[in-house]
Amino acid sequence: xxxxxxxxxxxxxxITAGVSCKRHYPExxxxxxxxxxxxxxxxxxxxIYGTVGGPGNNVIPxxxxxxxxxxxxxxxxxxxxxxNKIVSLADGETIEYDRLVFATGSGPLVPPIPGVDKKxxxxxKKEFDYLSDILEALIKxxxxxxxxxxFIGMEFADECRKGRDINVTVVEALPHCLxxxxxxxxxxxxxxxxxxxxxxxxxxxxxxxxxxNDSVTGVKLASGNEIKADMVIxxxxxxxxxxxxxxxxxxxxxxxxxxxxRYMQTYNDPNVYACGDCARKVSFFDGKPSAIMLASVAASxxxxxxANLFSPIHQNHGAISVFSTVINGRAFGVAGMTERIAKEKxxxxxxxxxxxxxxxxxxxxxxxLTKVKLAFAxxxxxxxxxxxxxxKPVGEMVNVLSACIAHKMTADDMVIFQMGTHPALTSSPxxxxxxxxxxxxxxxxxxx
Amino acid sequence: xxxxxxxxxxxxxxITAGVSCKRHYPExxxxxxxxxxxxxxxxxxxxIYGTVGGPGNNVIPxxxxxxxxxxxxxxxxxxxxxxNKIVSLADGETIEYDRLVFATGSGPLVPPIPGVDKKxxxxxKKEFDYLSDILEALIKxxxxxxxxxxFIGMEFADECRKGRDINVTVVEALPHCLxxxxxxxxxxxxxxxxxxxxxxxxxxxxxxxxxxNDSVTGVKLASGNEIKADMVIxxxxxxxxxxxxxxxxxxxxxxxxxxxxRYMQTYNDPNVYACGDCARKVSFFDGKPSAIMLASVAASxxxxxxANLFSPIHQNHGAISVFSTVINGRAFGVAGMTERIAKEKxxxxxxxxxxxxxxxxxxxxxxxLTKVKLAFAxxxxxxxxxxxxxxKPVGEMVNVLSACIAHKMTADDMVIFQMGTHPALTSSPxxxxxxxxxxxxxxxxxxx
Numbered sequence: 001x002x003x004x005x006x007x008x009x010x011x012x013x014x015i016t017a018g019v020s021c022k023r024h025y026p027e028x029x030x031x032x033x034x035x036x037x038x039x040x041x042x043x044x045x046x047x048i049y050g051t052v053g054g055p056g057n058n059v060i061p062x063x064x065x066x067x068x069x070x071x072x073x074x075x076x077x078x079x080x081x082x083x084n085k086i087v088s089l090a091d092g093e094t095i096e097y098d099r100l101v102f103a104t105g106s107g108p109l110v111p112p113i114p115g116v117d118k119k120x121x122x123x124x125k126k127e128f129d130y131l132s133d134i135l136e137a138l139i140k141x142x143x144x145x146x147x148x149x150x151f152i153g154m155e156f157a158d159e160c161r162k163g164r165d166i167n168v169t170v171v172e173a174l175p176h177c178l179x180x181x182x183x184x185x186x187x188x189x190x191x192x193x194x195x196x197x198x199x200x201x202x203x204x205x206x207x208x209x210x211x212x213n214d215s216v217t218g219v220k221l222a223s224g225n226e227i228k229a230d231m232v233i234x235x236x237x238x239x240x241x242x243x244x245x246x247x248x249x250x251x252x253x254x255x256x257x258x259x260x261x262r263y264m265q266t267y268n269d270p271n272v273y274a275c276g277d278c279a280r281k282v283s284f285f286d287g288k289p290s291a292i293m294l295a296s297v298a299a300s301x302x303x304x305x306x307a308n309l310f311s312p313i314h315q316n317h318g319a320i321s322v323f324s325t326v327i328n329g330r331a332f333g334v335a336g337m338t339e340r341i342a343k344e345k346x347x348x349x350x351x352x353x354x355x356x357x358x359x360x361x362x363x364x365x366x367x368x369l370t371k372v373k374l375a376f377a378x379x380x381x382x383x384x385x386x387x388x389x390x391x392k393p394v395g396e397m398v399n400v401l402s403a404c405i406a407h408k409m410t411a412d413d414m415v416i417f418q419m420g421t422h423p424a425l426t427s428s429p430x431x432x433x434x435x436x437x438x439x440x441x442x443x444x445x446x447x448x
Numbered sequence: 449x450x451x452x453x454x455x456x457x458x459x460x461x462x463i464t465a466g467v468s469c470k471r472h473y474p475e476x477x478x479x480x481x482x483x484x485x486x487x488x489x490x491x492x493x494x495x496i497y498g499t500v501g502g503p504g505n506n507v508i509p510x511x512x513x514x515x516x517x518x519x520x521x522x523x524x525x526x527x528x529x530x531x532n533k534i535v536s537l538a539d540g541e542t543i544e545y546d547r548l549v550f551a552t553g554s555g556p557l558v559p560p561i562p563g564v565d566k567k568x569x570x571x572x573k574k575e576f577d578y579l580s581d582i583l584e585a586l587i588k589x590x591x592x593x594x595x596x597x598x599f600i601g602m603e604f605a606d607e608c609r610k611g612r613d614i615n616v617t618v619v620e621a622l623p624h625c626l627x628x629x630x631x632x633x634x635x636x637x638x639x640x641x642x643x644x645x646x647x648x649x650x651x652x653x654x655x656x657x658x659x660x661n662d663s664v665t666g667v668k669l670a671s672g673n674e675i676k677a678d679m680v681i682x683x684x685x686x687x688x689x690x691x692x693x694x695x696x697x698x699x700x701x702x703x704x705x706x707x708x709x710r711y712m713q714t715y716n717d718p719n720v721y722a723c724g725d726c727a728r729k730v731s732f733f734d735g736k737p738s739a740i741m742l743a744s745v746a747a748s749x750x751x752x753x754x755a756n757l758f759s760p761i762h763q764n765h766g767a768i769s770v771f772s773t774v775i776n777g778r779a780f781g782v783a784g785m786t787e788r789i790a791k792e793k794x795x796x797x798x799x800x801x802x803x804x805x806x807x808x809x810x811x812x813x814x815x816x817l818t819k820v821k822l823a824f825a826x827x828x829x830x831x832x833x834x835x836x837x838x839x840k841p842v843g844e845m846v847n848v849l850s851a852c853i854a855h856k857m858t859a860d861d862m863v864i865f866q867m868g869t870h871p872a873l874t875s876s877p878x879x880x881x882x883x884x885x886x887x888x889x890x891x892x893x894x895x896x
Binding site for chain 1: 460463464467468471472489491492495499500501505506507508512742743744745746747748750751752755761762763764765767768769770771772773774779781783808809810811812813840841842843844845846847848850851852854855857860861863864865866867868869870871872873874876877878880883887888890891894
């Protein structure tokens with residue numbers, strides 16, 4: 001029987017947990033077990049169908065494991081004997097561990113819509129061959145319907161249109177695309193950008209059935225309308241891969257995720273840790289369970305888990321939720337709570353808005369107008385969240401906000417916050433929009 | 449006699465102070481007095497000579513004043529009677545104030561080098577006509593020597609080469625260009641980039657004299673070497689414009705700057721405030737006087753001053769010093785202390801380094817390798833500063849670091865820091881370099 005100090009089950013978060021473990025405990029033997037031959041970059045999956053050109057250009061090189069001295073076993077873990085600390089694989093191999101990490105991730109949520117099993121109906125599985133099949137199918141179709149107008153749906157729609165003369169329609173059940181993620185003014189902006197790319201968007205429309213015999217021919221909506229479709233992609237969410245965890249007696253919680261404490265240690269076995277989409281998340285803001293599934297949160301949890309395996313080093317203070325996307329060339333990002341979510345939680349909110357070009361003076365090339373909205377708690381002045389649209393710097397601007405949220409900065413703190421500026425790289429210091437939005441929020445708050 | 453609630457003396461910081469004042473106190477009458485017809489964006493000045501094409505494309509539109517209901521008087525303030533609260537202009541006009549703000553900025557430091565007054569020897573004045581003369585002169589010359597390899601010198605060298613077949617030489621007295629601003633590994637990288645743009649760089653060379661009769665013909669170095677030059681630009685620093693403040697009896701401190709408290713109120717007159725390059729700065733890190741002069745710090749101080757004029761709202765906690773630049777297409781940025789500066793202050797330092805492309809997967813277009821170095825205090829783990837080189841996002845990445853420094857984040861805080869990531873906008877979550885550099889610092893620190 002093989003033996004290792006640490007056995008990690010899973011994909012992307014597994015790599016990060018393994019690497020962090022080896023950085024902290026270079027003397028420990030770490031084995032990573034996964035069934036996939038190649039691991040894909042999850043947030044890169046939509047880009048397979050446009051910008052990067054194929055799944056082969058979206059893989060995480062296993063060199064990262066080798067470089068860090070982590071042994072890779074390709075196989076399916078089918079049983080965990082926690083009493084004797086042994087993992088069994090489908091091929092009969094057994095591996096003894098001292099610490100075990102569940103990083104088994106998530107798979108696509110496939111809703112029980114009639115017809116969902118027809119040919120040319122796809123979900124977004126993180127599997128190389130399956131994603132290749134989608135690419136293959138896209139070559140032959142004319143009418144693609146994407147069910148779900150969240151990030152995945154919007155990115156898929158944008159990428160699938162690139163260089164293809166096909167009709168792409170997004171069907172969203174809520175009044176706005178991206179509504180769970182952004183406030184209406186940003187949802188509207190993203191929707192217009194996607195429509196400008198030639199994508200048709202239907203909101204307030206529920207899918208009742210997927211039509212066709214063997215293969216999909218259309219989508220029937222609850223409103224009675226029917227849309228022609230020779231291909232359907234489901235982008236409506238993900239469910240954690242926690243069957244093995246459950247089978248091995250680990251306690252599951254919210255949405256079937258593995259219950260972990262702040263050290264990413266499971267509730268009922270001090271030798272077993274979990275991280276990433278399969279692990280239960282709590283919100284940074286109120287400690288309540290959170291349905292957030294983001295690669296960045298998974299990576300952060302994986303680092304924490306890896307570091308803590310033999311000594312508690314880092315604590316997880318809950319998911320702030322920071323993400324960004326690009327829709328038809330315009331970047332959108334959110335850190336923390338939107339105004340909508342804050343109000344739903346019953347928080348009294350003051351917002352501030354500001355706009356500025358992301359270079360200065362106006363004559364600098366490649367300038368993009370950046371729009372910032374910040375939401376503060378009226379009672380304390382604390383930053384709850386912010387939304388930004390603009391050019392490439394948006395990705396790091398939401399990380400600026402993430403740091404501000406992590407440290408409970410108030411609008412006052414943000415007005416005096418020293419932002420470095422440069423003509424080619426940022427807005428002008430006199431109109432820097434994060435600071436100006438904070439100043440507006442203070443002024444509005446005083447005048448109320 | 450004219451009357452105003454607030455009289456602001458000066459340029460860029462004056463506009464920001466005025467705008468913030470009007471946001472907080474819309475009922476107050478604000479007059480801005482300056483002698484310049486147009487105000488230039490200070491950090492945009494080097495770009496006049498290349499990217500933006502002329503000083504006319506680098507002005508701050510006075511519409512900002514109009515929009516905010518601020519009256520502009522073009523004239524030279526020559527006297528301040530603080531007892532009767534009256535400002536007198538060169539043309540005899542007098543204006544009564546309730547609050548006065550000095551935002552008189554800085555001018556170039558002109559060293560007492562023999563020959564510095566010869567024709568075609570320029571400093572970097574923030575004056576439209578003077579900067580136009582530099583542009584005019586550049587057309588006719590063949591051999592430009594720039595004295596000073598700091599940011600201004602490097603940016604001028606880079607821009608003056610653009611589209612011009614002229615020899616450009618930078619002369620720097622220290623062993624590295626940008627040495628006051630960055631650690632050696634980044635200085636070296638910037639120097640190589642500038643050399644690749646065809647600029648000649650001489651380090652460890654002091655200028656002894658500027659040669660020629662009427663007009664400059666060369667530069668004599670202390671080493672004995674002589675360089676041919678038909679034009680010289682001095683980029684070696686700035687001095688505050690505080691003659692009027694001194695004349696009006698305000699207390700001056702470090703480097704002749706106006707002494708102000710945390711509210712930007714002058715030490716000896718509660719009705720007089722100062723901000724920007726003319727105001728004394730202290731370091732965020734130790735509260736000692738600091739020679740930093742940055743537009744971003746000036747803008748921050750101006751907001752604080754403007755808000756506090758009729759009620760203390762914001763406090764200035766000292767200059768963190770955050771800046772960025774672009775040298776031949778590569779961006780460089782620093783927030784807080786470099787390793788060199790921290791060591792000079794006697795702090796025990798642990799550093800962490802990391803590199804990653806700023807998109808993911810590797811196949812995404814427009815990817816630039818980003819290099820991050822973080823410096824932490826060994827005793828407390830607190831972030832002291834960070835340096836980054838890479839592409840356009842560097843400008844906002846140093847602002848991420850600024851937020852981390854402002855809140856005294858430790859390496860532990862930074863490892864668990866949740867960074868939003870996106871294929872087209874940022875590094876991959878598993879190699880996100882700010883987090884990875886922090887993790888490296890922790891591991892190195894443990895193993896010492």
